[in-house]
Amino acid sequence: MKELLKNFYPKFLWGGSSGKGPLYQHMFNYSRLWRSAVMLTALSAILPLLAITWFDYNVTRKAVESDTMSRTSRTVSNTKRTISGFLLERKSALDFIVHDNTFEELIDPARLEKILENLQKSFGGISDIGVIDATGRQIAYVGPYSLTDKNYSGQEWFRQVVDRGIYISEVFLGFRNVPHLVIAISHELPNGSFSILRTAIDTDQLNDQMTTLELGAQGNAFIINTQGELQIPARHHEKTFEKIAIPIPPFSPSTETLDYHDPYEGDFIIGYAYVPDTPFILMIAKNKNELMKSWHKTRVEILIFLSVGILIVMVGVIGFATFFVNNIYIADQRRIKTLHQVEYSNKLASIGRLAAGVAHEINNPLAIINEKSGLIKDIFQFSDKYAKDEKLTGLVDAIHNSVARCGAITKQLLSFARHMDVSFQPVKLETIIRDVIGFLGKEAEYRNIHITIDVAKNIPDFESDRGKLQQVFLNLFNNSFAAMTEGGNLNVAASLMKDDRVRLTVADNGCGIPEKDLKKIFEPFFSTRTRTGGTGLGLSITYSLIQEIGGAIEVSSTPGVGTRFVITLPLHAKNIKEKPHAHTPG
Amino acid sequence: MRILLVDDEEEFVATLAERLSLRGITADWVTNAHDAENLVNTQHYDLAVLDVKMPKVGGRELKKILEKKQPGIKTIYLTGHGSEEDYQAGSAEAEFYLMKPININDLIRKINDALDRKAQGGGS
Numbered sequence: 001m002k003e004l005l006k007n008f009y010p011k012f013l014w015g016g017s018s019g020k021g022p023l024y025q026h027m028f029n030y031s032r033l034w035r036s037a038v039m040l041t042a043l044s045a046i047l048p049l050l051a052i053t054w055f056d057y058n059v060t061r062k063a064v065e066s067d068t069m070s071r072t073s074r075t076v077s078n079t080k081r082t083i084s085g086f087l088l089e090r091k092s093a094l095d096f097i098v099h100d101n102t103f104e105e106l107i108d109p110a111r112l113e114k115i116l117e118n119l120q121k122s123f124g125g126i127s128d129i130g131v132i133d134a135t136g137r138q139i140a141y142v143g144p145y146s147l148t149d150k151n152y153s154g155q156e157w158f159r160q161v162v163d164r165g166i167y168i169s170e171v172f173l174g175f176r177n178v179p180h181l182v183i184a185i186s187h188e189l190p191n192g193s194f195s196i197l198r199t200a201i202d203t204d205q206l207n208d209q210m211t212t213l214e215l216g217a218q219g220n221a222f223i224i225n226t227q228g229e230l231q232i233p234a235r236h237h238e239k240t241f242e243k244i245a246i247p248i249p250p251f252s253p254s255t256e257t258l259d260y261h262d263p264y265e266g267d268f269i270i271g272y273a274y275v276p277d278t279p280f281i282l283m284i285a286k287n288k289n290e291l292m293k294s295w296h297k298t299r300v301e302i303l304i305f306l307s308v309g310i311l312i313v314m315v316g317v318i319g320f321a322t323f324f325v326n327n328i329y330i331a332d333q334r335r336i337k338t339l340h341q342v343e344y345s346n347k348l349a350s351i352g353r354l355a356a357g358v359a360h361e362i363n364n365p366l367a368i369i370n371e372k373s374g375l376i377k378d379i380f381q382f383s384d385k386y387a388k389d390e391k392l393t394g395l396v397d398a399i400h401n402s403v404a405r406c407g408a409i410t411k412q413l414l415s416f417a418r419h420m421d422v423s424f425q426p427v428k429l430e431t432i433i434r435d436v437i438g439f440l441g442k443e444a445e446y447r448n449i450h451i452t453i454d455v456a457k458n459i460p461d462f463e464s465d466r467g468k469l470q471q472v473f474l475n476l477f478n479n480s481f482a483a484m485t486e487g488g489n490l491n492v493a494a495s496l497m498k499d500d501r502v503r504l505t506v507a508d509n510g511c512g513i514p515e516k517d518l519k520k521i522f523e524p525f526f527s528t529r530t531r532t533g534g535t536g537l538g539l540s541i542t543y544s545l546i547q548e549i550g551g552a553i554e555v556s557s558t559p560g561v562g563t564r565f566v567i568t569l570p571l572h573a574k575n576i577k578e579k580p581h582a583h584t585p586g
Numbered sequence: 587m588r589i590l591l592v593d594d595e596e597e598f599v600a601t602l603a604e605r606l607s608l609r610g611i612t613a614d615w616v617t618n619a620h621d622a623e624n625l626v627n628t629q630h631y632d633l634a635v636l637d638v639k640m641p642k643v644g645g646r647e648l649k650k651i652l653e654k655k656q657p658g659i660k661t662i663y664l665t666g667h668g669s670e671e672d673y674q675a676g677s678a679e680a681e682f683y684l685m686k687p688i689n690i691n692d693l694i695r696k697i698n699d700a701l702d703r704k705a706q707g708g709g710s
Contacts, residue, residue: 370687
């Protein structure tokens, strides 16, 4: 699990390329690659999500709006029918009266009073009733005022009732100062003339009808005339005859709805209908916010769905982009490491060849000096003349010894170079250690570094790769030398372990390695000596080489005290598969 | 006992021959394979000390020529080079392989060893 999570850690953001030259540059700009991958994948996932959400958002909103409109429209239609019905009832009652009574009966005050009494019993809210003849004169009247003989011929309503047979007035206060309306119908008389029956109706009953409407807390219902004056009190403060703030809607024979924005109270949906054969316009206003409450809830749900969707997409996209870019980055790192390793091996091989060439060139003149000085000594020894001249023989011996020293160095160089490419063979651990130390002997002397080698005698010759061991020791000793100041101690010890393995320790009393670096020292390109030419590959290659020969390496260090590398090597090479190794052709 | 020294370094091979003769070993020397071949036609040698790396014909090739002319002749290689090729050749005949600069006593010891084997009828 932890390993899996590691793949999602963006190593590429912090890892750099330490190599020089085009070969060692990374193949990609990983931050840009990652950004592009995230952006493209996120866009292709989120855009359709946004489109679907936008579509759904609009469809849902329109559905809710249209549902609200149609509900308002229904309320208006129903209320219109109620009002029409209210007025029609009374008109029909008047129709019945004029047909049920003769003109003479109607103008009989006692009869008329009885009719009024019956009407009040049946409908209530009817305050008076009068009969007007064709000249406009009220010839009979029952009610609270003395209106008998009043002439209405000059009035607008009289003309209308003559023209259309019926008249329903707007609401007005009249002498009683009570809001009421008038219904008048005309009736043809047998003599060809006509009479008009007129009655006044209080609007209280209409008020009652309107107050029973379900309009919500912010809703309102009005009955207005064509001038926009209220015909009955509205729910919120407005009184009869006040002009409403809403503009008068255009005439339409059917029920209509429209949007209305009130600067103080917000958006409203207005449903209205012109009540037929009356001067009344019925209006119902409903607060849009209230109506759209269910939509607001749905809207929040859609937005939550969208946010969660985007969050999931982004987490997925970022996770996968990181995972894949990481894998590419790691592969690229490996490529660079391999290139470095090849270059490093080539460098070592070149140094080996150079050393061998120099050693060979020096060897021939050295052999001549050796033979010439040998001959001089021979002459001294074989002739009586110089045999006893100790000074001369001493001088020749000195030349001889120097030649022997040079010879030892060239042999060592040649031997080292010769074993560079050789793979598994029987090796003598102590010899290899001493060979490698031999190269560092002079430096150790100059810097007064004390080297102790303690290889247990019971370690047998064992199968291993001499060249790789040489590289390993050279790397470790060089590291120790770099860490130590003058007068340091390098201790190399080897012992046989119980399980047929050799345990080798290389310990120095140098500057040590801080704990934070200790975990990284075997990683490629990790170096604290980059400024002084460290490639950061020495220990990484050492690690690989030891793995190749089936061994293991561990490190422990205390800053200021010293560092100890512990290597374990197998005595038997049977389980080791040799990896293909890169060599350059000579 | 007569031995043949072949090395392209005249200064080296002449001095070595002189030193061997001082020790009672008769040694003729030449600096190339061609001269060595001519010499072998007229003279019998018990042993040849050959430089492995010489211009035109090297020591290992010369060894085969000499063995044809004088079957049973023993060979000691000398080399100033530590190449893999030389090492392989030397490893195959370890007793007969010496690296320059040589120690005269080591050489005489090897000569004696080789000739002892010849006397016993062993060796390669």
